[in-house]
Amino acid sequence: xxxxxxxxxxxxxxxxxxxxNKEADVIQHLAVDQVKAGATVLDVNTGPYSKNQKxxxxxxxxxxxxxxxxxxxxxxxxxxVIEEGLKLVTKRAIINSTNADDxxxxxxxxxxxKYNTQVIGLAMDKSGVxxxxxxxxxLAATIVAKAIEFDIATDDLFLDPIVLPVNVAQTxxxxxxxxxxxxxxLCDPSPNTTIxxxxxxxxxxxxxxxxxxxxxxxxxxxxxxxxxxxLDKELMDAMITAELILNKAIYCDSFLEAYRKK
Amino acid sequence: xxxxxxxxxxxxxxxxxxxxNKEADVIQHLAVDQVKAGATVLDVNTGPYSKNQKxxxxxxxxxxxxxxxxxxxxxxxxxxVIEEGLKLVTKRAIINSTNADDxxxxxxxxxxxKYNTQVIGLAMDKSGVxxxxxxxxxLAATIVAKAIEFDIATDDLFLDPIVLPVNVAQTxxxxxxxxxxxxxxLCDPSPNTTIxxxxxxxxxxxxxxxxxxxxxxxxxxxxxxxxxxxLDKELMDAMITAELILNKAIYCDSFLEAYRKK
Numbered sequence: 278x279x280x281x282x283x284x285x286x287x288x289x290x291x292x293x294x295x296x297x298n299k300e301a302d303v304i305q306h307l308a309v310d311q312v313k314a315g316a317t318v319l320d321v322n323t324g325p326y327s328k329n330q331k332x333x334x335x336x337x338x339x340x341x342x343x344x345x346x347x348x349x350x351x352x353x354x355x356x357x358v359i360e361e362g363l364k365l366v367t368k369r370a371i372i373n374s375t376n377a378d379d380x381x382x383x384x385x386x387x388x389x390x391k392y393n394t395q396v397i398g399l400a401m402d403k404s405g406v407x408x409x410x411x412x413x414x415x416l417a418a419t420i421v422a423k424a425i426e427f428d429i430a431t432d433d434l435f436l437d438p439i440v441l442p443v444n445v446a447q448t449x450x451x452x453x454x455x456x457x458x459x460x461x462x463l464c465d466p467s468p469n470t471t472i473x474x475x476x477x478x479x480x481x482x483x484x485x486x487x488x489x490x491x492x493x494x495x496x497x498x499x500x501x502x503x504x505x506x507x508l509d510k511e512l513m514d515a516m517i518t519a520e521l522i523l524n525k526a527i528y529c530d531s532f533l534e535a536y537r538k539k
Numbered sequence: 540x541x542x543x544x545x546x547x548x549x550x551x552x553x554x555x556x557x558x559x560n561k562e563a564d565v566i567q568h569l570a571v572d573q574v575k576a577g578a579t580v581l582d583v584n585t586g587p588y589s590k591n592q593k594x595x596x597x598x599x600x601x602x603x604x605x606x607x608x609x610x611x612x613x614x615x616x617x618x619x620v621i622e623e624g625l626k627l628v629t630k631r632a633i634i635n636s637t638n639a640d641d642x643x644x645x646x647x648x649x650x651x652x653k654y655n656t657q658v659i660g661l662a663m664d665k666s667g668v669x670x671x672x673x674x675x676x677x678l679a680a681t682i683v684a685k686a687i688e689f690d691i692a693t694d695d696l697f698l699d700p701i702v703l704p705v706n707v708a709q710t711x712x713x714x715x716x717x718x719x720x721x722x723x724x725l726c727d728p729s730p731n732t733t734i735x736x737x738x739x740x741x742x743x744x745x746x747x748x749x750x751x752x753x754x755x756x757x758x759x760x761x762x763x764x765x766x767x768x769x770l771d772k773e774l775m776d777a778m779i780t781a782e783l784i785l786n787k788a789i790y791c792d793s794f795l796e797a798y799r800k801k
Contacts, residue, residue, distance in 0.1 A: 443783060443784055443790055444790050444792075447783075447786045447789070447790050448786055450784040450785055450786060451785055451786060454759055454784075454785075477784070481790075481792070482792045482793065483776075483780070483795065486776055486777070486780055487780055487783075487784070490755050490777050490780040490781050490784060491784055493752050493755040493756050493759070493777075494755050494756060494758065494759035494781060494784060495759075496756065497716055497755070497756035497757075497759040497760060498759060514745075514748055515748070515752050515755075518745070518748055518749055518752040519752050519756060521705060521709075521749075522705055522712040522716075522739070522749070522752060522753055522756060523712055523713055524709045524710055524712060524713060527709070528705055528706050528709050528743075530706075530743070530744045531744070533745065
């Protein structure tokens with residue numbers, strides 16, 4: 278499982294403040310803690326309070342790379358902000374994200390090719406998030422086709438069916454879970470799949486419970502990656518156990534500890 | 540989800556002792572507690588210490604029915620013990636179980652027809668538990684075919700792919716999960732599916748975690764019933780949440796409480 282730590286995101290108040298005030302220690306603690314907890318990639322998003330996203334992205338990357346050496350997922354709606362970041366990364370990056378709009382894909386896959394990155398592809402377009410599995414599959418197939426046009430390996434894609442909050446879009450849980458299963462069959466080699474996990478529990482009362490239950494269900498459907506909070510220990514326990522059940526790690530009595538020591 | 544409470548089983552020491560000594564209060568507490576916790580069916584198994592299984596089965600059923608009115612799953616390898624029980628049940632029962640052996644099916648489906656019961660069908664035969672999804676599917680199909688021969692409605696079947704402990708049969712997790720998905724497609728109306736959940740964590744260190752993670756994964760694959768310990772609150776929380784995600788219950792902020800009040 279590719280675990281993309283979600284916590285370095287300026288939309289969280291403390292992180293937003295740390296970015297504005299250039300408090301390196303706040304960011305570096307988050308980087309180290311997430312990696313220690315099992316994140317294999319760190320998402321980097323300057324967030325809505327940033328006055329200069331390019332500079333803030335550069336500062337974040339340098340600050341993070343000062344303490345951990347893991348791939349970064351550069352998370353911005355602006356291609357020029359992402360490109361500034363791509364010039365600095367020391368490990369192969371993930372662009373977060375393109376959608377299925379042609380102009381957007383053109384821009385993002387051009388960058389991906391130029392900087393040899395992986396790409397998160399959101400199964401949505403100008404008309405928004407689809408409300409069916411079939412529409413999600415159609416948009417995912419559009420992204421795969423464009424990636425192939427750019428000669429990008431299909432397993433360098435992370436297809437994201439777009440998780441919606443269970444409290445407002447309850448019919449979408451099944452659609453998303455089945456999409457994950459079907460995305461894997463779109464091409465060979467299979468694309469990776471990812472989800473912005475925390476979204477499923479937005480506004481609900483038992484967030485961690487909803488998150489970890491959904492994650493186990495998604496892993497049962499073939500999910501290979503998720504953007505999540507690796508500091509949620511119970512969530513990580515569920516993830517480690519789900520992967521154990523699918524025989525992705527060899528059983529030992531202390532399998533939780535063994536995973537974390539890896 | 541049809542929750543079959545597993546605790547009234549003489550293989551548990553305290554229960555075995557209660558059966559031998561006819562301690563009705565022990566059994567009745569277990570019956571009431573399991574139903575309060577969300578069990579919709581109670582499994583009844585006299586266990587290995589029973590000296591007279593027929594009498595003990597009768598005593599258990601009368602004792603349980605003295606305090607709760609729920610369907611019972613009569614759990615014995617002996618058809619005559621099951622038949623003694625079937626004469627006494629006040630709600631439509633489940634026979635636990637037949638396998639795919641022809642003689643066994645003949646006996647069990649004859650009883651099922653005579654007493655109008657539902658039946659748990661284990662995807663195994665004389666040669667034991669299969670080690671592949673395809674073999675499980677073949678045996679499940681054999682059971683479905685025989686049920687149809689007996690004019691038993693296919694949704695009165697509970698097909699069980701046989702869960703094995705993750706610590707000794709790690710490759711079987713995926714086979715079982717995929718079997719659950721495929722069993723549902725065997726006939727119309729779809730058969731129910733069930734698992735003896737606790738078996739997956741047998742001998743492991745984190746039993747509840749393994750159980751609840753496996754259960755969420757199985758529900759994602761279409762599981763409609765499980766034999767489990769309803770007194771494990773975290774397990775039930777995971778089950779309720781998984782069903783919520785699949786839109787089987789309407790979301791409300793207090794969805795855990797709402798389920799339990801039902």
